[in-house]
Amino acid sequence: MNFSHFIFRRTLMVIPLLVGVVFLTFMLVRVGGLDPVGLLAGPTATAEEFKMIREELGLDQPLWKQFVIYAQNVIRGDLGESWLSNRPVLDDIMARSLISLELLFWGIGIGTLIGVPMGLRAAFRPNGRFDQTTRILSLLGFSIPTYWLGLVMLFVFFYLLRWAPPGMGRISLMISPPDFITGSYLIDSLLTADWRAAHSALAHLILPVICLAIVSAAPIIKQTRAIALEVIASDSVRYARACGLQTRTVRSIVFKNSATPIITFVGTEITGLVGTMSLIEYVFAWGGLGQYGLNAIVRGDFTAVQGYVLTLALFSVLVFLVVDIIIAIIEPRVDLS
Amino acid sequence: MNLLSVQDLQTHFIFRDIDHQLREAKALNKVNLTLNSGQVLGIVGETGAGKSLTAQSICGLLRPPAKIVGGSVTFQGRELLTLSEDEINTIRGAEIAMVVQNPRSSLDPLTQIGAQLVRLHQTHTGGPLAGSRKKALDMMQAVGIPDPEGRFTAWPHELSGGMAQRVLIAMALINEPKLLIADEPTTGLDVTVQAQILDLLNELVARFDMGCMIITHDLGIVAHYCDQVAVMFAGEIVEQGPTREVFLTPAHPYTQQLLAATPERLQLGVKSQLGGQPPDLFNLPTGCLSQDRCTLATEKCGAPPPLIEISKGHLARCHFVKPAEKGRSKSNE
Numbered sequence: 021m022n023f024s025h026f027i028f029r030r031t032l033m034v035i036p037l038l039v040g041v042v043f044l045t046f047m048l049v050r051v052g053g054l055d056p057v058g059l060l061a062g063p064t065a066t067a068e069e070f071k072m073i074r075e076e077l078g079l080d081q082p083l084w085k086q087f088v089i090y091a092q093n094v095i096r097g098d099l100g101e102s103w104l105s106n107r108p109v110l111d112d113i114m115a116r117s118l119i120s121l122e123l124l125f126w127g128i129g130i131g132t133l134i135g136v137p138m139g140l141r142a143a144f145r146p147n148g149r150f151d152q153t154t155r156i157l158s159l160l161g162f163s164i165p166t167y168w169l170g171l172v173m174l175f176v177f178f179y180l181l182r183w184a185p186p187g188m189g190r191i192s193l194m195i196s197p198p199d200f201i202t203g204s205y206l207i208d209s210l211l212t213a214d215w216r217a218a219h220s221a222l223a224h225l226i227l228p229v230i231c232l233a234i235v236s237a238a239p240i241i242k243q244t245r246a247i248a249l250e251v252i253a254s255d256s257v258r259y260a261r262a263c264g265l266q267t268r269t270v271r272s273i274v275f276k277n278s279a280t281p282i283i284t285f286v287g288t289e290i291t292g293l294v295g296t297m298s299l300i301e302y303v304f305a306w307g308g309l310g311q312y313g314l315n316a317i318v319r320g321d322f323t324a325v326q327g328y329v330l331t332l333a334l335f336s337v338l339v340f341l342v343v344d345i346i347i348a349i350i351e352p353r354v355d356l357s
Numbered sequence: 358m359n360l361l362s363v364q365d366l367q368t369h370f371i372f373r374d375i376d377h378q379l380r381e382a383k384a385l386n387k388v389n390l391t392l393n394s395g396q397v398l399g400i401v402g403e404t405g406a407g408k409s410l411t412a413q414s415i416c417g418l419l420r421p422p423a424k425i426v427g428g429s430v431t432f433q434g435r436e437l438l439t440l441s442e443d444e445i446n447t448i449r450g451a452e453i454a455m456v457v458q459n460p461r462s463s464l465d466p467l468t469q470i471g472a473q474l475v476r477l478h479q480t481h482t483g484g485p486l487a488g489s490r491k492k493a494l495d496m497m498q499a500v501g502i503p504d505p506e507g508r509f510t511a512w513p514h515e516l517s518g519g520m521a522q523r524v525l526i527a528m529a530l531i532n533e534p535k536l537l538i539a540d541e542p543t544t545g546l547d548v549t550v551q552a553q554i555l556d557l558l559n560e561l562v563a564r565f566d567m568g569c570m571i572i573t574h575d576l577g578i579v580a581h582y583c584d585q586v587a588v589m590f591a592g593e594i595v596e597q598g599p600t601r602e603v604f605l606t607p608a609h610p611y612t613q614q615l616l617a618a619t620p621e622r623l624q625l626g627v628k629s630q631l632g633g634q635p636p637d638l639f640n641l642p643t644g645c646l647s648q649d650r651c652t653l654a655t656e657k658c659g660a661p662p663p664l665i666e667i668s669k670g671h672l673a674r675c676h677f678v679k680p681a682e683k684g685r686s687k688s689n690e
């Protein structure tokens with residue numbers, strides 16, 4: 021009873037955050053130096069035309085009024101129209117979010133599944149051979165630029181070896197995508213038992229997922245190692261050793277006590293990786309939200325940028341909400357009231 | 358045969374500094390201790406003297422860069438220093454149990470205390486789970502935890518410091534150890550709780566006929582609870598003997614200074630002779646380690662002082678100590 025209460029109250033706490041987020045996205049684009057009027061009007065427009073467009077967009081109104089209108093629209097789910105696609109931004113974002121989420125899910129999922137055990141193992145024998153190898157690997161993961169990694173992987177596995185399909189989207193052009201169920205081509209084609217599509221979707225997923233996994237695993241390894249080392253040096257683990265508990269038991273105590281900070285870190289990683297996502301999507305022509313946002317920023321499509329930033333912020337808020345709930349489940353020390 | 362006998366134990370911190378120079382901090386030099394069943398031994402000494410390190414070395418709990426470089430530790434006639442991690446694990450928590458200083462942070466925060474007691478009993482004693490559970494409840498009862506059934510499912514963070522210390526004592530005793538090492542078991546607890554905990558320890562030591570080692574700064578605790586006392590300075594035991602004898606006729610100049618420095622005496626206007634820095638562990642003087650702070654020191658002290666038996670069971674490491682004539686002193690065992 022206490023727990024559902026906690027979740028309810030924690031969810032309510034999101035509301036002021038969201039208000040702030042809406043305000044920030046509004047301001048960000050205003051002060052971000054984008055000039056939608058100039059873009060829309062084109063180089064040959066007269067001063068008269070400029071004025072007309074400004075009025076049409078409501079940009080002649082005072083700033084606070086613009087904000088109120090914007091906030092009302094956001095609440096109604098109206099994020100405006102993209103001038104590039106001439107479609108409601110919300111529709112674009114909905115369609116593309118799932119595409120990006122699929123990549124993010126597999127990428128971070130695999131990055132975490134690799135990174136956490138490696139970090140723990142390195143911490144159990146600091147400065148051992150495994151630790152030293154891992155340190156070099158994660159340093160590499162840190163220092164390689166993402167887009168370069170993606171390009172090299174394409175060059176090697178597509179161009180040279182022909183193991184992977186070209187980096188052009190999520191499924192072969194020769195294959196019709198499966199019916200929409202979850203938005204993930206892989207899962208949807210599996211659900212509809214379309215093995216050819218599933219095979220193609222999987223083949224297209226592998227390289228970008230590996231890319232993202234490498235980029236996300238490096239900091240996770242490093243941070244897990246640091247967290248675990250701190251836990252190993254803590255009073256409770258020293259005491260567990262003094263009690264003669266078996267190495268296996270001591271390690272599971274270390275793991276359990278590292279879980280909370282590791283989960284928090286992975287949460288931060290997820291929200292921090294969206295920039296990296298854009299680059300990976302760009303290299304592999306993934307067509308997800310990241311690529312959409314990048315495109316909108318480059319072209320100055322300011323309603324789309326606003327929608328993009330708003331979605332990312334909302335996503336972060338949700339990730340931290342989930343992180344907090346997971347921690348409340350595993351941590352007896354969290355005060356639920 | 359002594360329950361525990363520590364001979365010339367040496368523990369150093371060996372590491373490379375930022376210039377990749379090999380550095381060696383000689384934290385324990387020639388620690389000699391003996392302890393028998395049923396006895397309570399107090400270890401005193403100023404901070405940094407190496408008291409905790411001695412306890413950790415005995416239990417094989419050192420982590421790099423700390424390393425035992427010499428000496429021996431025999432427990433019930435068995436050498437501990439050459440045991441593998443798995444072998445020593447069967448002794449730690451079972452035959453040698455520790456009570457540590459920070460009870461609240463030392464318990465596993467993610468396991469209920471009953472489960473921790475059961476886990477410890479299962480690890481070393483085994484048997485049916487129900488038996489471990491019963492034993493855990495009995496121990497909680499024995500250390501004076503009210504409502505053991507109710508507290509069985511409590512989390513460590515829900516306990517007060519004194520209650521957590523009782524849990525640690527229950528943990529220490531659940532496998533019926535032969536030796537109990539308590540490192541400042543009451544520091545940080547308020548005075549009435551301190552007395553309760555120490556009385557409890559004392560009573561349980563007598564009841565289970567264990568040997569007990571109490572590390573403390575508090576000479577009052579030593580006087581009240583310990584049969585034997587060992588005085589540490591700069592990683593050396595400079596004097597060990599029956600508490601009464603050491604307190605009434607301290608042999609080593611450092612012990613004399615230490616005893617003279619109790620708050621009560623300082624209040625009476627006795628000037629403390631304690632002071633000055635302990636020697637640099639990276640660069641120890643040859644010979645007597647306390648020569649820089651000793652009013653008696655002469656050239657003679659440049660040579661390592663011998664360990665002299667003043668009377669039976671009363672030893673001191675000093676050039677100026679004379680063995681007493683035979684038959685004059687009597688130990689209070």
Ligand SMILES: Nc1ncnc2c1ncn2[C@@H]1O[C@H](COP(=O)(O)OP(=O)(O)OP(=O)(O)O)[C@@H](O)[C@H]1O
Nearest residue numbers: 370382384402403404405406407408409410411638
């Ligand atoms: N990593 C290290 N490197 C070098 N010297 C160290 C290191 N860790 C501890 N020491 C030294 O080891 C010595 C012994 O420390 P120990 O904790 O045993 O002292 P103690 O007598 O228990 O003191 P206290 O009364 O404060 O608990 C100290 O002088 C300390 O400076």
Ligand SMILES: [Mg+2]
Nearest residue numbers: 408409410540
């Ligand atoms: Mg200490």
